[in-house]
Amino acid sequence: xxxxxxxxxxxxxxxxxxxxxxxxxxxxxxxxxLAMVRAMGAAGAFNIDASRFYRETLPPQVYLSSSYxxxxxxxxxxxxxxxxxxxxxxxxxxxxxxxxxxxxHGKFSTADIERIMVRGKFGRAAPAxxxxxxxxxxxxxxxxxxxxxxxxxYVRGHVGVVERxxxxxxxxxxxxxxxxxxxQWLYTVVxxxxxxxxxxxxxxxxxxxxxxxxxxxxx
Amino acid sequence: xxxxxxxxxxxxxxxxxxxxxxxxxxxxxxxxxGYVEAAxxxxxxxxxxxxxxxxxxxxxxxxxxxxxxxxxxLLEDASKAVGTLGHVSRVGDHLVAIENTPGRxxxxxxxxxxxxxxxxxxxxxxxxxxxxxxxxAVKDPRGVLADFGISLPKETExxxxxxxxxxxxxxxxxxxxxxxxxxxxQLAELVTRDSMIGTGFPKTPGAPS
Numbered sequence: 001x002x003x004x005x006x007x008x009x010x011x012x013x014x015x016x017x018x019x020x021x022x023x024x025x026x027x028x029x030x031x032x033x034l035a036m037v038r039a040m041g042a043a044g045a046f047n048i049d050a051s052r053f054y055r056e057t058l059p060p061q062v063y064l065s066s067s068y069x070x071x072x073x074x075x076x077x078x079x080x081x082x083x084x085x086x087x088x089x090x091x092x093x094x095x096x097x098x099x100x101x102x103x104x105h106g107k108f109s110t111a112d113i114e115r116i117m118v119r120g121k122f123g124r125a126a127p128a129x130x131x132x133x134x135x136x137x138x139x140x141x142x143x144x145x146x147x148x149x150x151x152x153x154y155v156r157g158h159v160g161v162v163e164r165x166x167x168x169x170x171x172x173x174x175x176x177x178x179x180x181x182x183x184q185w186l187y188t189v190v191x192x193x194x195x196x197x198x199x200x201x202x203x204x205x206x207x208x209x210x211x212x213x214x215x216x217x218x219x
Numbered sequence: 220x221x222x223x224x225x226x227x228x229x230x231x232x233x234x235x236x237x238x239x240x241x242x243x244x245x246x247x248x249x250x251x252x253g254y255v256e257a258a259x260x261x262x263x264x265x266x267x268x269x270x271x272x273x274x275x276x277x278x279x280x281x282x283x284x285x286x287x288x289x290x291x292x293l294l295e296d297a298s299k300a301v302g303t304l305g306h307v308s309r310v311g312d313h314l315v316a317i318e319n320t321p322g323r324x325x326x327x328x329x330x331x332x333x334x335x336x337x338x339x340x341x342x343x344x345x346x347x348x349x350x351x352x353x354x355x356a357v358k359d360p361r362g363v364l365a366d367f368g369i370s371l372p373k374e375t376e377x378x379x380x381x382x383x384x385x386x387x388x389x390x391x392x393x394x395x396x397x398x399x400x401x402x403x404x405q406l407a408e409l410v411t412r413d414s415m416i417g418t419g420f421p422k423t424p425g426a427p428s
Binding site: 008018026027033036043045055110112117188190197201202206207208 | 238239240241242244245247248249252253254255256258259261262263266268271310313315330331332333337338341345346349351352353354355356357358359360361363366367373374375377378379380381382384385386387418
């Protein structure tokens with residue numbers, strides 16, 4: 001979706017402001033939100049693509065004015081409501097009043113901690129031969145799906161060069177909507193700064209994205 | 220303090236409290252429904268606070284600076300190479316190490332959300348997840364570097380890696396001059412988090428930290 005989360009190349013957000021000696025969490029609730037997202041994901045309530053999509057679908061004004069973990073909280077609550085793991089009555093009561101729904105991987109317990117400290121595996125067997133190889137010139141398609149995608153707007157329609165082939169990976173565009181993994185070839189595609197930002201761009205800039213094969217067309 | 224300031228303070232406070240209450244309520248709901256063990260949530264937070272952090276990435280960088288065979292293996296397949304180091308935390312698939320050279324500087328961003336090599340660097344800092352960095356890194360990387368107080372020669376190529384998939388990028392900064400004969404442990408002390416994101420350089424030997 002063409003949401004405000006897709007902010008590569010936007011102007012007006014001001015300077016980057018690193019915080020010296022930044023703590024891992026600024027408030028205790030931030031750490032609880034992180035833990036709940038990780039636990040419910042590992043228990044099978046949702047995959048990582050769905051969790052991203054629910055943050056992206058927050059109203060733009062909410063997305064831009066909420067802190068990072070506030071967005072995580074709002075996305076988590078909306079996702080759990082939508083998937084039926086919690087109900088509006090539960091939220092209104094602040095306690096479980098409706099019956100629980102069964103989780104794909106069961107209750108998340110302390111025995112499962114090690115499992116979440118390593119990222120999941122996203123590589124999959126190839127369903128077909130790769131269409132592209134390193135060195136190929138490709139164009140990022142001019143597509144605007146209304147649902148989740150990992151093709152940022154700032155590269156759409158632009159020509160780049162395939163640099164690396166990462167094998168086949170879970171396709172976020174379908175996985176986010178419970179429409180299956182549909183593994184796709186994944187490539188690092190590099191674009192010249194002037195191709196993306198015009199002739200006045202700094203000529204020393206190159207920008208790459210990791211693009212799934214359906215995002216690309218041969219030229 | 221003026222009344223205006225008071226107003227803002229109270230406003231911020233009540234907003235925070237509301238979020239805090241909602242977070243606590245959701246935690247009650249999830250534990251009461253039997254989805255998560257309350258102690259498991261504590262354990263997750265503790266694991267993030269103690270097990271991950273830039274010290275993991277620093278060990279990998281120091282090893283690569285010291286051991287050419289390891290460096291080559293790291294650049295070929297970083298997940299596999301890091302996996303051979305018993306003393307570094309476990310690492311997931313699809314880690315990619317990218318090498319800075321005198322002619323090319325690498326910088327990592329996630330314009331769409333906040334993808335970051337947690338196992339190597341810990342949880343990302345707020346600026347990495349915030350709009351200014353995410354919006355500008357791909358269009359004006361030199362301007363972003365200036366915000367960090369660093370600059371590069373004008374002919375240096377800047378390569379920005381937008382983390383749009385489940386690949387994760389670790390910048391291998393250049394080894395500082397004047398560190399000949401240093402041990403891996405000494406070298407690791409010079410490796411900063413930002414130098415592994417590409418928004419900083421390693422510390423200079425002898426400079427105050």
